[in-house]
Amino acid sequence: MGQIDTFDPKRQGDPAARKAGAYYRSVDTAVPGVQVCEHLQQLAPLMDHVTAVRSVHHEVIDEHAAATNRMHTGRAVTGTVLYPSLGSIIANQRGAASDGAPPYVLIGYPNVTRGPGFLGANSGYLYLTDTSQGPAGLSRPAEITDQRQSRRERFLASIGDDAAKINDHRVRDYQDAIKQSLKLSGPDFNRAFQLTQEPDRLRNRYGGEFGQRCLLSRRLVERGVRFIEVSHNLNFLNGAGWDV
Incomplete structure (x- = not known):
């Protein structure tokens, strides 16, 4: 509609x-x-x-990508500056409401207009497209034992020590994003994606897939996520379709 x-x-x-x-x-x-x-x-x-x-309006006729950019950043597309989205601005200025949650979650496909722009990776989003599985990469594969995980984290830390010597804010932002990902990969935050914990009657009231994304959003807010974007239509992989 x-x-x-x-x-x-x-x-x-x-x-x-x-x-x-x-x-x-x-x-x-x-x-x-x-x-x-x-x-x-x-x-x-x-x-x-x-x-x-x-x-909200824009002056470009029949151009979904331009409208999507305007909706997320409040600005027209520019070839010189990559502006941050509203979600990234809130992530940068307010952060998450709790230590065990990311500040910005996107339930939909990623694209540049939803991203942090010049604010850097640390103000980016955590995204997922399947409410039944949660974000890709946060759940440890079954074949990765605690020992292998610890070995990988030690190796990553050694790389981080070398990266810390580089005086570049982009490297620091990326390192901070990695640390946050490791913190969120534990069972506490991932429980937010277990919609089966909700009563069947409540899940049915929320309706189909879009409704389940809204239900998941409520659970994420309860965990401390500050800003959530819920895509209505996941068929447009570039994020530039109708009803985003």
Whole structure:
């Protein structure tokens, strides 16, 4: 659905009479004077906790990548500066709400407009595309024993000692990102992705795959993740499709 059939309803139209407007009727919300589509009736009483931005626009016609960049960074595409996304800005300025969580999680495919830009790797995102498995790379393969894991971490630490001698903020940011990944690879954070711990009745209320991503987002917020982007449509691998 478009914005006129969700959070920015217009006067109801009439396709038969070729009258432009919304397809569905509007309902009142908890905020006086603010209405939403009738299919958001359960959200309507909670709108005092929602910020609906109705002023976003861009001047490029029929160009999804440009609109995606504008949505994430607030800027037009430029060939000289790679600007950070909103999620990366929050990760950089606020960090995670707890030590055992990343500040920024993307449930969808990665692309440059969602990334940290000039802020560096330490302000990047942790991403996943399968709610049943969690982020790729955080779960240790079954064949990797504790002994092998310890040996790998010692080797990585030795490389880090050499990298520390390089006076380059990009290297330092990358090292910090590696340390965070190792910290998040333990069982505590990975339990957030075990949606089977939720009652079946609750999972059914959340609905299909998109709903399960929203349920996972709630669990991640409870773990201390500060910013989460949930993709509606995972069919566009470059992140430039509709309903991102």
